[in-house]
Amino acid sequence: MQAFLVILTLAALALVAASPRRFRPTRSRSAVNTFIAVWGSVVVGILLGPTVTALIPAQPITYAKPLAVLGLGWIGVMVGAQARTSLLRLVSLRIWTIVALDTLITAMVIAPLAYLALSKWLAPERPPSAVVALIAAAALGWAMETRSARVASTAEAHRLAIVIRASGGLLAIVAILAVGVASIISTTATPLATAVSGATVLVVAATAALLLKFAISITSGKRGDxxxxxxxVVGLAAGTAAEIHLSPLFAALLTGVAIANLPGKGLRSFEAFILRGEHVVAALFGLTAGILIDIRIGFGGLALVFLLTAMRLLLKPVTLSLAIRFSDDAPGQRLPASSPLYLAPIRVSPVAIALGVSLVLLDPSATNNRVLAVLLISGLLAEVVSITLTALGARRVGASKAVAA
Amino acid sequence: MSRAVRLILSIAAVILIALLAHRQAEASDGLLASGAAIGTLLLGAWFTGRLVALITLPKITGYLIFGLFAGPYGLKAITHEQLDYLRLINDFAISLIALTAGGEIHLALLRKSARTISAILVMQIVAVMTGVVAVAYLTLPHLVTGVDFGSNAQLLIIALLVASVCCLSSPAAVIAVLTETRAEGPVAGMTLAVTVCKDLVLIVIFAVVVSVATGVIDPESTRSLVSASTLKTIAVHLLGSLAMGAGVGFVLAVWLRRVRVQIPLLVVFTCFGIAVVSESLHLEPLLVALTAGMLVLNAREHDAEALFDTVEELSVPVTCIFFALAGAKINPEALAVTWPMALVLVGTRTATIWGGTTAGARLTGLRSNWLPLGYLPQAGVSIALAYAVKETLSGLPDISDAVFTLLLAAITCNEIAGPALLKLALVRSGETQKDA
Structure with a gap:
């Protein structure tokens, strides 16, 4: 009976997804992007998972964990591949200012408040340091997607969209690095062990990148190869890190950085090919995350969800505006004084989900499952709030075209 | 540095990383470590595939060799625990390989060659069943020493079980070699069509033989040799798989006609869906995906191009991990223990497949000296049937272990040599593409 329900559910989802209405971009681009990207899959995962309908049996969920490690690796490499030194040299002081200010505000305001809310929720237990670090890191940055925001397509808005995307990308790197370093420190007892673990991750990342470079040179551009x-390479780097109880995202990020900075013509076209798989990974990963969580988070958890969302709503647009105001416009690089795009940073970075999943994979305790649920629900809420506010703001100023950033 | 040396160094690096990780992980969680196993198998097998391709062997032979070399019976870079957790990946791979196979079967061509396919199929099954049963009946008690095979009836039924496993070829190996060589022609087409059809027929034959065997081995059993419940189970198994395959094919066709985007997502979810649901409903994922692929190809050939292009892109990693996993499960000790009887069995199988195929082809006027080599590879399904034989004979522990070890040894030989012989057949028939 259960299997028949799974078939019916999957068929219904497929038919809904196959409706042409869902694929008419001019009708509701933001809804399409949101559904197809990670959040829609998270919702489907929650619905199919053990805490709602339990339509997906327990065994496939367990067997899906290696795939989740692979998904983390893919995300880590894609984030790390942005850190090409030639590109980083082009990043303006304004973007670095945004990165620094958001990191500072997250560490000084969001992290302490989240710690207090976590302490109350998990009392009498003390919140584990890894969980606090994770919540803080997940609060860093914002989603890099700005195409769905329907705002006036002016040169200024276009530049602002680029600033949001670039700073979002750099903040994703900072978040993964922070959690990675924290995981090394928290899992090792002595400074020597910390150094050995750190060196292991570096060696694995460098070797994986070199193996990839050699392999790509002999694939003759064949996509399957x-x-x-x-x-x-992703499985080797992320899986090895997970096996020795370190952050798979961190190892994959370092691999991505190494790949991006190795010389080689083939590697650039290869990166473009890999980006095509973004949707598949996002959807699979979101589904796995949704299935893994326990949504019975109680009032304490809900309070934390609202706190995290409210802080994003209040602080992220202010952070962006302040950083832009305090950094001078370079000639020809003027940004709009006001734009609905300033609300876009309310959206949570998809890397936050990846960070949460890595926590559950490394330590699948009940607390960690509920922490992941908090991250996912607050992320979903922030997504809805941001899309609604941005759309309302755009309607107020009478914009009709999307920013093609 | 030559390419071969660089490939060997790369393989060594992959294995070293896996071994170092096992060493550093104090209490390794098999589940998490299996993420690393996926990476090790994919990368190591891919490099080994490239290495053996330098000496013109098919890449899947390299994938198998890497699995054997790095697996739990080799260097232990992949452990038994890790392999257990990769079942979902294995089922996903079977679904995708079968979807590819379905996408190669044009009903019009199948109808046109129906006579030849049936003739080869029937002659092959008759020849292998007769030949292997006779040889196993006569030689088992002499070459497998220290085991009492009991009465003549019992020995005969054991020989029948062994023969039905020997009949099977590997659709996955055939698809992998055809994809790699991009072969097109009568040998390629006939090999695929007969292998797939034989797989379906053998599911029925094997179930009947197992039912008869259970009745003979357990004289206390009150049921008739081929019970109604057995036939019902087979019917539900086959018809259920076909029905589900048709349903999946219908959804795929609707998607391809109305949506036409997110094809990679569609393929990945379809294959995982087939893997998970087939296991829950005790259906045959191979048959489900095969039916779906056939339906999409023949119902919407024009739209199906995008789907099968994506399937082809995914086929390299999927084939790589599927055969590396198959290699990792090979136990060379089995070969060491039973090699004389295993060699007899492999020789008999090869000779009877050769004879049956040649007779079937001649009956319908098809002339190809190389065609029989296409039916020699064996892989995952044969191993699964070997386990089923072990289970059937579990009431006779000594015989069960001996027969299982013997079957594994024979399958190992066919698994490693089969793909190379199939490639040889395709090359000699002039059906491979030059740039493949």
Missing amino acids: QLCVFLG
């Missing part, structure tokens, strides 16, 4: 070696 490229995909195979990429998945292999």
Whole structure:
């Protein structure tokens, strides 16, 4: 009976997804982007998972964990691949200011408040340091997607969208680095052990990148082979880190950084090919995350959800505005004084979900499952709030076209 | 540095990383470590595939060799625990490989060649069943020493079980070699069509033989040799798989006609869906995906191009991990223990497949000296049937262990040599593409 329900559910989802209405971008682009990207899959995962309908049996969920490690690796490599030194040199002082200010405000305001809310929720237990670090890191940055925001397509708005995307990308790197370093420190007892763990991750990342470079040089541009070696490298780097109880995202990020900075023509076209798999990974990963969580978070958890969302709503637009105001416009780089795009940073970075999943994979305790649920629910809420506010703001100023950033 | 040396160094690096990780992980969680196993198998097998391709062997032979070399019976870079957790990946791979196979079967061509396919199929099954049963009946008590095979009836039924496993070929190996060589022609087409059809027929034959065997081995059993419940189970199994395959094919066709986007997402979710649901409903994922692929190809050939292009892109990693996993499960000790009887069995199988195929082809006027080599590879399904034989004979522990070890040894030989012989057949028939 249960299996028939799974079939019916999957068929219904497929038919809904196959409706042409869902794929008419001019009708509701933001809804399409949101559904197809990670959040829609998270919702489907929650619905199919053990705490709602339990339509997906327990065994496939367990067997899906290695795939989740692979998904984390893919995300880590894609984030790390942005850190090409030639690109980083082009990043303006304004964007670095935004990154620094958001990191500071997250560490000084969001992290302490989240710690207090966590202490109350988990009392009498003390919140584990890894969980606090994770909540803070997940609060860093914002989603890099700005195409769905329907605002006036002016040169200024276009530049602002680029600033949001670039700072979001850099903050994702900072978040993964922070959690990675925290995981090394928290899992090792002595400074020597910390150094050994750190060195292991570095060696694995460097070796994986070199293996990829050699493999790509002999694939003759065949896509199937490229995909195979990429998945292999991702699995090797992220899986090895997970096996020794370190952050798989961190190892994959370092691999991505190494790949991006290795010389080689083939690697650039290879990166473009790998980006095509973004949707598949996001959807699979969101589904896995949704299935893994326990949504019975109680009032304490809900309070934390609202606190995190409210802080994003209040602080993120202010952070962006302040940083832009305090940094001078370079010639020809003027940004709009007001724009609905200033509300876009309310949206949570998809990397936050990845960070939460890595916590549950490394330590699948009941507390960690509920913490992941808090992150996912607050992320979903922030997504809805941001999309609604941005759309309302755009309607107020009478914009009709999307920013093609 | 030559390419071969660089490939060997790369393989060594992959294995070293896996071994170092096992060493550093004090209390390794098999589940998490299996993420690393995926990476190790994919990367190591891919490099080994490239290495053996330098000496013109098919890449899947390299994938198998890497699995064997790095697996739990080799260097232990992949452990038994890790392999257990990769079942979902394995089922996903079977679904995708079968979807590819379905996408190769044009009903019009199948109808046109129906006579030849049936003739080869029937002659092959008759020849292998007769030949292997006779040889196993006569030689088992002499070459497998220290085991009492009991009465003549019992020995005969054991020989029948062994023969039905020997009949099977590997659709996955055939698809992998055809994809790699991009072969097109009568040998390629006939090999695929007969292998797939034989798989379906053998599911029925094997179930009947198992039912008969259970009745003979357990004289206390009150049921008839081929019970109504057995036939009902087979019917539900086959018809259920076909029905589910048709349903999946219908959804795929609707998507391809009305949506036409997110094809990679569609393929990945479809294959995982087939893997998970087939296991829950005790259906045959291979048959489900095969039916779906056939339906999409033949119902919407024009739209199906995008789907099968994506399937082809995914086929390299999927084939790589599927055969590396199959290699990792090979136990060379089995070969060491039973090699004389295993060699007899492999030789008999090869000879009877050769004879049956040649007779079937001649009956319908098809002339190809190389065609029989296409039916030699064996892989995952054969191993699964070997386990089923072990289970059937579990009431006779000594015989069960001996027969299981013997079957594994024979399958190992066919698994490693089969793909190379199939490639040889395709090359000699001039059906491979030059740039493949």
